[in-house]
Amino acid sequence: MHFSTAASLVLSLAAIAAAQLPAVPIIKQIAPGAENCADTTECRTAEQAAPFIAKSMSDYKIYNVAEMAAIISLMAFESVDFKFKHNVSPGRPGQGTANMQMANFNLLYAQSIDSVKSKVSKFTTTDGLSPDDLNHILSLVQPDEFNFASGAWFYSTHCDASVKAALKANPDDGFKKYITACVGTSVTDERLAYFTRAKKAFGLK
Template sequence: MQTHLTALLFLLPLLSNALPAQDPNSNPNAQSQTQNEIQITPKQIETIAPKSKSCDSAPSKDECATAAQAAPAISASFNKYKVHSRAEQAAVIGLMAFESGDFKSNRNHSPGVPGQGTRNMQSPTYNQKYAASLPDIADAAKQASDADKVLDLLVKNKEYDFGSGAWFLTTQCEEDVRKRLQSGSEEGWKAYIRDCVGTEANGERREYWERAVNALG
């Protein structure tokens, strides 16, 4: 009996070392949360907006964002506003890429409406609404002397700058438009552009949307 006990005591440390180590990341709930996170990659952004590989040709370098910079900011916006539909994601990214010139601008520099901008190139009216929804700049935006000052508050924060597309979709588009868009059809995309964004669903915008659909699968 003493011999068997001694042998067992000798084997216990070996058996303990043989057990698989507990991975702190192996929590099923944690894995589920990670899998549910939306991840847009720089490669996908480059496919949608080919000129976003670099800022070499950007008219204003301080406004330009590369695909590597845009991807995590866009991913964060989809997670924040719970845009889980790939069809909706494609429409929003395609619109932002077109409006910002492949993410090279976040202000309207052509003669037009002062204060128009963010990557979604929103009008000042929507920028004011958007800023009012963001607690840490809402008061400053309310007290801003003009539309350009409101835009300044938005574009200096990358999260807010790139978050405008997802915010607009989820707060300004009618549910019927979103349902049609979620179908993934061209008619659904046209409804989003015409009935919510309020602009022409022309060939250039469609090209960006088509690339986005292909990139996101």
């Protein structure tokens, strides 16, 4: 494990402050489009996203650099360098967060957050819910502290041990397994480009 590189992201996670953002250069390298936001409704810069992403790694006890690289690269790709918190195309109701999770996962995510779960207590499933209800659930997990923790939450709770072991053993093979077996989609050149930048940012070969 490249401890010094990992430390650049997770150092002082127990009390991250605006003056302590060692993760910003890493996030900028992974998401080069996160330099500025023309519209701040959903868009966040690397400086804004970094402390929340770093804290999420600590909260979900993710300290392996290959795992961090995979999670952050996925969020950066899915959100177009943190510009969006909801699915823009095709505009699927309830899908969103930086991790661009489907509505059913956002309900489960909301149910896992102490300060939010009472607000979704009337929902047991997303099946049959109206677009308004689905988007309401999504809105509850869109504040920055939840939006940027969605990737770590999903990885921790919905990726099995074989995916995590694969990433730790071989980042490239592990990333492919993460995307196909856990995220449930295909590995594209665009996704690989984000992961390649993430590997470089974390000093991985």
